[in-house]
Amino acid sequence: MKSEPDTFGINDLYNKPDRTEHWDGVRNYQARNMMRDDMKLGDQVFFYHSNCDVPGIVGIMEVVKEGYPDFSAFDPDDKHFDPKSDPEHPRWIMVDVKYLRTLSRTITLKELKDKEELADFALVRRGNRLSIMPVGKDQWEFILSLE
């Protein structure tokens, strides 16, 4: 899962009560579908810092609540308000994630791009702007072996 550290970085998650936060504001159907269908309780997730000096994977979190309506879409004052979504027919979904740990160093996008083993990893494929993307088991283990 990507987030801009200027907006919400891994330290912000760490400082939340219970080190837990709902991942609201995702307004992309592919990403929504992953939160709705694929992300299960206990699944581990990489925290990726985007749009910053050193983009890369900085930590690990865990899904502690499976997909449920993103209520930020219901609030006209919210930046992510969507008039087409309402509590009866919620259009957008979020999950809750909990901080597990910060990596001993940032595994940078640059080095991820250089690895033959990650040629199929969605993050390093050209033009991919999805804010949430799947990580295969082998990819997960390989990435962690770089730490």
Add this chain to the structure above:
DNA sequence: GCCAACGTTGGC
């Protein structure tokens, strides 16, 4: 249903 215009993302 097509497609041009426009907005957003995010690396650089």
Add this chain to the structure above:
DNA sequence: GCCAACGTTGGC
């Protein structure tokens, strides 16, 4: 700040 790569919107 630039710009490539998309996703969305809306006219037709």
